Amino acid sequence: MSRPSGQDLSGPDRPSAHTADVPAARSGAPFRRLPRLLAALCDRLPEDRIAVVEQVLDTITGPEDPLLSRFIAAQSAAGLGQQLSEIVRVWRAEMPDMTGAGLALALATSRSFPRPRPAQVAVSGPISASIPARLTSGVAVEVIRMAQTSLLIASFAAHGARDVVTEIGQAVDRGVRVDLLLEESTQASAAFAELPDHVHVWHRVGPSGVLHAKLIAADRHTALLGSANLTDRALSDNIELGVVLRDPHLVEPLVGHFRWLLAPENNVMRLA
Structure with missing residues (x-):
């Protein structure tokens, strides 16, 4: 949760930021949309279709690879091309140096954790x-x-x-x-x-x-x-x-x- 600007979080109920042996808070880590978009793709597509996407990602260098653009343009399922385009847009904005193989691994990781799938x-x-x-x-x-x-x-x-x-x-x-x-x-x-x-x-x-x-x-x-x-x-x-x-x-x-x-x-x- 974001903190209101200027709010004083010091006081007796809040440990000092310089207290020894206390790990740094992780709340300042940037929020990333990419994992949620990959999970949504896994929710939508059957496993064999997800495997095809992973295979394509394994062969590309990054979000600017023309092969990826051609793959997205070839998708005929309603809304799938737009969904993949949004993943690429966020990939480019959040982790532009990640390779296609890295994104494929992230997608495979999301797929490997069974969970109830939405309607x-x-x-x-x-x-x-x-x-x-x-x-x-x-x-x-x-x-x-x-x-x-x-x-x-x-x-x-x-x-x-x-x-x-x-x-x-x-x-x-x-x-x-x-x-x-x-x-x-x-x-x-x-x-x-x-x-x-x-x-x-x-x-x-x-x-x-x-x-x-x-x-x-x-x-x-x-x-x-x-x-x-x-x-x-x-x-x-x-x-x-x-x-x-x-x-x-x-x-x-x-x-x-x-x-x-x-x-x-x-x-x-x-x-x-």
């Missing part, structure tokens, strides 16, 4: 370069890819979405249990007809109401919630909004609710 925005349709959001189509595939034991997917409508269907098939191949909760009146299950028979497809019991939820949950640790159905338009062209949760404390009860819906004794969902 992340996912969008479809037109996006502003200044908004730190990711496209729904890419996020959906990423969440499916994270499943190791179970995958729970709910959608009102489904059509096309070849990347999603392919990724679900690969999840099945690695032994993941897949449950698809689909609205029967939209014939959504047809989009997944090529998947193996042991993929569980569920429809709602009875004529009252429809299944309108949109969810992709990997195990009980990561979930994508949003307005987008599993259709080509919803994943890419429509104006849709979603959020990715990576906090097991939030995802666990969410998945628990849908597992309750599937329990036969509750008579809410039935196997197709």
Whole structure:
């Protein structure tokens, strides 16, 4: 915390600045934004993407290296180029003599300390370069890819979405249990007809109401919630909004609710 100008901090409750064997206070150290920006980048990107950034940084000499400018200009994810540009700007201002390899090491250090990751925005349709959001189509595939034991997917409508269907098939191949909760009146299950028979497809019991939820949950640790159905338009062209949760404390009860819906004794969902 900064001290008001002219404030007298001497007195009986404050040791003298010349007291022997007392280490110098560290409060005068300059505040640096760069570590916080690197941590925010780790929060945003999946580990494999962070590793790519580290590899690029390892090859550059410093913040003025043209290779870094070209790498930033090539980024298509919404807001990522601006986020990287801000890191370079602060790098130049705070630690201009640090090499790219040094910054890569700092980024790897931040990545190596697991911590709860914040919710992340996912969008479809037109996006502003200044908004730190990711496209729904890419996020959906990423969440499916994270499943190791179970995958729970709910959608009102489904059509096309070849990347999603392919990724679900690969999840099945690695032994993941897949449950698809689909609205029967939209014939959504047809989009997944090529998947193996042991993929569980569920429809709602009875004529009252429809299944309108949109969810992709990997195990009980990561979930994508949003307005987008599993259709080509919803994943890419429509104006849709979603959020990715990576906090097991939030995802666990969410998945628990849908597992309750599937329990036969509750008579809410039935196997197709």
